[in-house]
Amino acid sequence: MLAEDQIPVKTRHVYNFDELDRQPEGPCSATVTPRRLISGSKDLATSKATSTGAVVTGERFHATLVWKPRGTGSKIHTHPNEQFNYVLQGTLIADIDGQVMLVPKGHVVHIPAGIPHSHVSTADDDVWFFAAKDTRYGITGPALDGKHDGPRYLPGFYQPGFGTPGSNQWEVGADGLPAPQTENRSGKRVRYVYNIHELEQVSQEFCSAKVIHRGDASRKEHTFGGALNGQKVGIELMHIARGEGWERHTQPYEQFVWVLQGMLLAQVDDQLIQVPERSLLHLPEDIVHSAKASPDKDTVLYIVRPAAH
Numbered sequence: 001m002l003a004e005d006q007i008p009v010k011t012r013h014v015y016n017f018d019e020l021d022r023q024p025e026g027p028c029s030a031t032v033t034p035r036r037l038i039s040g041s042k043d044l045a046t047s048k049a050t051s052t053g054a055v056v057t058g059e060r061f062h063a064t065l066v067w068k069p070r071g072t073g074s075k076i077h078t079h080p081n082e083q084f085n086y087v088l089q090g091t092l093i094a095d096i097d098g099q100v101m102l103v104p105k106g107h108v109v110h111i112p113a114g115i116p117h118s119h120v121s122t123a124d125d126d127v128w129f130f131a132a133k134d135t136r137y138g139i140t141g142p143a144l145d146g147k148h149d150g151p152r153y154l155p156g157f158y159q160p161g162f163g164t165p166g167s168n169q170w171e172v173g174a175d176g177l178p179a180p181q182t183e184n185r186s187g188k189r190v191r192y193v194y195n196i197h198e199l200e201q202v203s204q205e206f207c208s209a210k211v212i213h214r215g216d217a218s219r220k221e222h223t224f225g226g227a228l229n230g231q232k233v234g235i236e237l238m239h240i241a242r243g244e245g246w247e248r249h250t251q252p253y254e255q256f257v258w259v260l261q262g263m264l265l266a267q268v269d270d271q272l273i274q275v276p277e278r279s280l281l282h283l284p285e286d287i288v289h290s291a292k293a294s295p296d297k298d299t300v301l302y303i304v305r306p307a308a309h
């Protein structure tokens with residue numbers, strides 16, 4: 001039997017964002033930035049957005065669960081890395097490339113690197129979304145006007161004293177939606193919003209990302225539910241029937257696995273781990289792992305991995 005000081009220290013690979021208001025104890029597979037304003041500002045008056053969340057950063061990707069209170073969001077900003085947001089609750093209003101688009105629950109919005117954009121929650125409901133970004137840059141980027149003088153607000157949510165009308169306040173037009181304030185840089189209408197659960201309905205034309213349908217010949221697994229490939233970041237959906245899964249294997253790239261539904265039972269190195277709904281499994285490059293759905297419930301996974309895979 002091992003003496004207490006000889007018991008090997010287990011490395012954390014599962015992250016429950018509800019617990020990340022402080023640094024988890026023990027060694028972690030990734031770097032954790034505990035929950036705060038994502039912008040890193042100490043208060044809203046010096047922030048450019050209302051988003052809060054903890055951030056888990058690996059070699060290639062940042063992953064975060066973001067809360068945006070209703071009627072509030074980010075000023076137009078930009079970052080030299082790419083981002084995919086999967087909406088778990090509520091509806092985002094996205095202002096990208098001279099277009100205003102709704103991003104309801106179950107949809108993904110893709111923000112290519114370097115494109116100015118803004119996201120605000122509708123007036124009806126707070127928004128929760130799972131975000132993935134590549135590590136060419138940090139988790140947040142600067143406001144386009146250079147001023148971190150408060151977030152962006154829909155009418156009725158604005159806090160007096162913050163910023164300027166056009167920049168921090170967003171008026172609603174005749175159709176009930178705010179008019180775009182970003183420029184149409186692409187010169188055409190590009191799709192940035194995808195119903196990831198019905199990608200078969202999406203044709204490739206004028207899409208910001210490469211769309212891979214679940215029926216594509218190169219991806220035969222019955223579990224594969226479709227994918228989007230950006231420039232650096234790819235996201236894909238996997239359906240695993242109860243009790244099914246993958247035997248032990250390795251992959252030559254990093255993955256973040258977000259459990260949308262059900263429970264994943266994984267073995268990572270020699271550790272058996274449970275990954276419940278609404279939590280994140282981090283698989284570093286080349287790590288030996290197996291994973292299967294729990295025996296009592298079909299499981300749906302949202303996987304972040306490099307765009308090339």
Ligand SMILES: [Fe+2]
Nearest residue numbers: 077079083117
């Ligand atoms: Fe952004």
